[in-house]
Amino acid sequence: MTGYMIAMGACIGCRAVFSFNPHLVPSMRVNGVREPICATCVAIANPKRKANGLPLIDILPGAYDEEPI
Numbered sequence: 001m002t003g004y005m006i007a008m009g010a011c012i013g014c015r016a017v018f019s020f021n022p023h024l025v026p027s028m029r030v031n032g033v034r035e036p037i038c039a040t041c042v043a044i045a046n047p048k049r050k051a052n053g054l055p056l057i058d059i060l061p062g063a064y065d066e067e068p069i
Contacts, residue, residue, distance in 0.1 A: 006019050012030060039064055
């Protein structure tokens with residue numbers, strides 16, 4: 001038996017609601033709770049992170065897909 005889970009939630013950065021795979025989506029911990037980050041916010045954050053010598057946020061394949069992998 002196979003399964004696939006998709007979740008919907010608000011991005012911790014911009015508060016836009018988007019769908020994602022909760023096991024693969026980039027996230028950050030806020031008060032001990034994982035909060036998802038949308039692809040748009042990752043695209044905005046990564047150049048700033050690079051300029052500050054921080055590791056880039058990786059987007060894993062399937063993180064934002066709406067189709068099962």
